[in-house]
Amino acid sequence: MKQEVSPVQQIEVYSWPTPNGHKVHILLEECELPYRAIPVDIGAGDQFKPDFLAISPNNKIPALVDPHGPDGKPISVFESGAILVYLAAKTGRFLPKGDREKFEVLQWLMFQMGGVGPMLGQAHHFRGYAPEKIEYAIARYTNEAKRLYGVIDRRLAQNPWLGGKEYSIADIATFPWLRSWERQGIVLEEYPHLKKWFDRIAARPAVQRGVEVLADRRKPITDDKAREILFGSTQYQRR
Structure with missing residues (x-):
């Protein structure tokens, strides 16, 4: 049984149900780390908000904030591959030591x-x-x-x-x-x-749980506004 952890002690993963988001969700589930998934609706433009850009300057999901970084202080990490390496190092799992x-x-x-x-x-x-x-x-x-x-x-x-x-x-x-x-x-x-x-x-049960994280938030990209945000000029504005 998982121990209850205060929200202020949980890892925060700013994410959306995409392949890059799910890879981090899966590893968090595999490692049984306490975390909170915070949706970043990329079709609505949440990835361009200043608070998100402060932890993910490339305006891409996912990004992670760990209140207990390597030195005991909070740390933020962006880029999904870097997040996987960080979590593997933190837990000593899924990345060989040799x-x-x-x-x-x-x-x-x-x-x-x-x-x-x-x-x-x-x-x-x-x-x-x-x-x-x-x-x-x-x-x-x-x-x-x-x-x-x-x-x-x-x-x-x-x-x-x-x-x-x-x-x-x-x-x-x-x-x-x-x-x-x-x-x-x-x-x-x-x-x-x-x-x-x-x-x-x-x-794998952890994989099945991981791909369900935020899955109910995802909608087909059918409206012109979402298409413009994801693929149009909004994507290329200097910030």
Whole structure:
């Protein structure tokens, strides 16, 4: 049974039910850390509010505030990959301590941050959100999605987990981005090792709890105002 913790002692995660948000929700659940999820409605422009920019200067979710940082003082962390490394270091979990094993995990975390997230995000945009269908862009990012799935499948043919022998923050970071495989133009059965890995992660109770965090807040992006905030000139204003 979890011990009740005062709200002032809880980690605060400023987030939204997106892949980058869910990766942090999942790790918090896996580590059984007391936390409070504070919604940042990115379709309404909450990410541009001064209070949020103070902890996330790149105006992206998620961001985290830990009242008990490494020196006992509050600390804020932005960028989902950095948050995963921070929480793994704080708890001593899901990131190996040995240098060789640690860097094996970190390289696959960077693969997610630099490749899987940005490229699958572009596939989502041009396949589903772009105001006009640009066949070149759709083909480019769909093919890149297939290439990345292939890289992961080959890795998982040789190792049970992305980082090697143990489940780690590399798996936690990557899994949420692959939950929308159909929207990325992917047939999951074409990547059997990846599918087996995906199903194992999806069955974990902490993962199931993590992907439900703030899930009731998410709405389809259908109105012009939300589209403009997310994809239009609002995104590029100097602040």
